[in-house]
Amino acid sequence: MDAYNLDSLNAVQTPEGIEINLRLAGIWPRSVAWMIDTIIRGVIYFVLALVVNQFGKFGTGLLLISIFIMEWFYPVLFEVLNNGVTPGKKSLGLQVVNADGTPIGWSSSMLRNILRTVDFLPLFYGVGLISMLMNDKFQRLGDLAADTLVVYRQQNTSESQIPEAPALHLPPGLNLKEQQAIITFAERSSQLSEERKEELAGILSQLKPAGGSMTADELIRLANGLAGR
Amino acid sequence: MQLDQINLNLRDRYPWEAMDLGIKLMRTMWPSLLVPWLLIMLPVLACILFLQLNGYILTGLLLLWLCKPIYDSLVLHILSRGIFSDYPGPVRIIKGWRQWLPTGIYSTIFIWRLSLARSFNMPVHQLEGLKGNARKQRLRILHKKYASHANGLTIICLHFEFLINLTLYGLLFILIPKEYAASFMDIFTPADSDISGIILNTVFYWLAIFILEPFYVASGFTLYLNRRTQLEAWDIELAFRKMAQRLEHSKQHDINYPDAENIA
Numbered sequence: 001m002d003a004y005n006l007d008s009l010n011a012v013q014t015p016e017g018i019e020i021n022l023r024l025a026g027i028w029p030r031s032v033a034w035m036i037d038t039i040i041r042g043v044i045y046f047v048l049a050l051v052v053n054q055f056g057k058f059g060t061g062l063l064l065i066s067i068f069i070m071e072w073f074y075p076v077l078f079e080v081l082n083n084g085v086t087p088g089k090k091s092l093g094l095q096v097v098n099a100d101g102t103p104i105g106w107s108s109s110m111l112r113n114i115l116r117t118v119d120f121l122p123l124f125y126g127v128g129l130i131s132m133l134m135n136d137k138f139q140r141l142g143d144l145a146a147d148t149l150v151v152y153r154q155q156n157t158s159e160s161q162i163p164e165a166p167a168l169h170l171p172p173g174l175n176l177k178e179q180q181a182i183i184t185f186a187e188r189s190s191q192l193s194e195e196r197k198e199e200l201a202g203i204l205s206q207l208k209p210a211g212g213s214m215t216a217d218e219l220i221r222l223a224n225g226l227a228g229r
Numbered sequence: 230m231q232l233d234q235i236n237l238n239l240r241d242r243y244p245w246e247a248m249d250l251g252i253k254l255m256r257t258m259w260p261s262l263l264v265p266w267l268l269i270m271l272p273v274l275a276c277i278l279f280l281q282l283n284g285y286i287l288t289g290l291l292l293l294w295l296c297k298p299i300y301d302s303l304v305l306h307i308l309s310r311g312i313f314s315d316y317p318g319p320v321r322i323i324k325g326w327r328q329w330l331p332t333g334i335y336s337t338i339f340i341w342r343l344s345l346a347r348s349f350n351m352p353v354h355q356l357e358g359l360k361g362n363a364r365k366q367r368l369r370i371l372h373k374k375y376a377s378h379a380n381g382l383t384i385i386c387l388h389f390e391f392l393i394n395l396t397l398y399g400l401l402f403i404l405i406p407k408e409y410a411a412s413f414m415d416i417f418t419p420a421d422s423d424i425s426g427i428i429l430n431t432v433f434y435w436l437a438i439f440i441l442e443p444f445y446v447a448s449g450f451t452l453y454l455n456r457r458t459q460l461e462a463w464d465i466e467l468a469f470r471k472m473a474q475r476l477e478h479s480k481q482h483d484i485n486y487p488d489a490e491n492i493a
Contacts (some may be wrong), residue, residue, distance in 0.1 A: 006254060121399075133444065
């Protein structure tokens with residue numbers, strides 16, 4: 001095996017030619033999301049049972065029908081009408097999408113949720129667990145059949161801000177990735193220790209042909225320039 | 230440590246995302262882990278079964294559970310080298326047992342075992358070699374944002390272990406004829422005198438550990454790496470070093486940084 005960059009991203013190209021990296025969600029958050037959804041359904045059944053208890057055998061029938069409907073359509077309705085997000089998935093920031101990143105529709109949602117029965121075999125998701133551990137995109141059999149993915153919803157970028165500072169123009173000749181690295185440095189500088197910041201900035205001293213070492217403050221000012229402030 | 234040799238794409242991930250990366254890492258490492266992993270786990274199974282056949286039924290199970298940190302340290306040893314494309318073979322692992330067998334074996338098995346964030350904490354002792362107060366302080370920093378996720382990982386794995394057990398019993402129940410076991414409970418809760426039921430239980434528990442433990446360790450390890458990446462900005466260092474290298478090589482040194490116009 002050669003050196004390579006292992007990552008849990010899935011690159012998708014839109015018709016406009018833009019490449020989007022879907023951030024695939026694996027078995028850990030998905031099992032927690034499933035657990036939350038199951039608990040929610042359980043609570044609903046419990047409350048329902050208390051209510052329909054008043055109606056005797058008719059109530060039992062009503063309860064069984066509603067359990068049937070809930071078990072099969074709870075995920076489907078949420079996924080289709082709520083943009084691929086069930087309450088459990090919402091609490092973990094997950095979302096179901098088609099393999100090309102588009103919102104999930106009725107047929108694929110039905111398919112992936114009906115095949116839960118297969119994933120559930122032999123007992124408690126044995127097949128689904130093995131499938132998700134072995135598949136490169138963390139898909140269970142239902143996902144494979146419906147060609148769907150579970151991904152993290154897009155990151156909320158407002159939490160990482162470039163600190164305000166008088167802007168400096170960046171020297172020419174830096175490519176996109178290098179410019180992005182400078183911006184990332186500025187965004188995350190508040191989480192780094194002072195020594196580490198200066199050490200990192202010192203690596204880029206070549207950006208100053210006049211000599212002297214680059215300081216973290218100067219890098220942040222450069223990032224401000226890049227951000228167009 | 231040679232950061233530029235690392236096989237992982239370093240970036241600042243969500244904690245959950247970092248744990249998922251562990252699954253992917255384990256998937257690529259599985260071929261090189263399998264032989265050493267069998268080499269440690271098969272003798273363990275043999276010992277436990279020997280104990281149980283001689284009447285020490287609960288002791289056997291307890292030992293299998295208690296020694297988990299020892300198996301885990303082997304997995305972590307192989308993982309920590311594997312991410313730098315260094316795959317130690319079985320001979321090297323056996324000869325270099327001092328490298329991976331935990332030095333503070335008493336604390337490893339009995340005290341640190343009590344922490345729910347075990348797989349997240351393991352690299353601090355085993356890879357950084359920190360002990361005592363230094364270790365505690367390091368853990369405090371690492372745990373600041375990640376404690377709940379590291380604990381969650383262990384709790385999830387605890388459930389998975391049980392579910393894999395149940396699934397294996399379910400598989401067995403589907404496959405055997407009705408004449409031998411009329412209901413699921415017949416095989417799931419065998420009579421106390423039934424030694425075959427106890428052996429079955431041990432083998433299934435062993436299988437659950439065998440399947441799950443590498444993924445547990447790998448996910449804890451990638452979570453730890455993510456926290457370090459966040460604290461020490463490894464990804465930024467890597468990008469900056471690449472940039473500095475490219476600038477060094479490029480012929481155009483006409484960058485006019487100090488005279489740049491101040492537009493603020």
